[in-house]
Amino acid sequence: GAVVSQHPSWVICKSGTSVKIECRSLDFQATTMFWYRQFPKQSLMLMATSNEGSKATYEQGVEKDKFLINHASLTLSTLTVTSAHPEDSSFYICSARVGAPTRTEAFFGQGTRLTVV
């Protein structure tokens, strides 16, 4: 149980276009999901907290107009990278938590490798 599915697993897009990444909780409801970004050989940096039915909470330094987050249902959060540039190329990974007392750990999607050319 507690499966998080992320789609697509990789995407190549042209500079200036927008890319949407989906994160779904398959067997549990997630009122909160988290979006991370990981550059090669670096750690996961939390970008934002996605809240179902309300605005996302962005970490300091993350442009909310560039990284649009929508959490329209209890099982789906989307991250849209708008007007993508080569420096946005990265590994994006989402996670969700069931929460205690059931489970404590975060479950992660498979990640999306974005390449902007």
Added chain:
Amino acid sequence: AQKITQTQPGMFVQEKEAVTLDCTYDTSDQSYGLFWYKQPSSGEMIFLIYQGSYDEQNATEGRYSLNFQKARKSANLVISASQLGDSAMYFCAMREGRESSASKIIFGSGTRLSIRP
């Protein structure tokens, strides 16, 4: 200031030997949780072990154990009898505050573990 510090960027260990991956953390909360995740080259995040701040016993999960020293704010991961498949990036992570599904988890910089045959 960094909340999670992993001072070993890379480690090489002989197969079947035990290995300790270091992690120190910084928080003023009394209630918090500590995690270790494994990330193979495929990019997926694999949960290994969890330690709650109020847990009196060190957590163990199969070959993984967490050496929790609260006063020193350290949470080292010990892998016994290492295997070739243990080669991966290992991340220490922390949840600050009381457990809830909305609690965000932040990650350390990671340690790349390589197992020699």
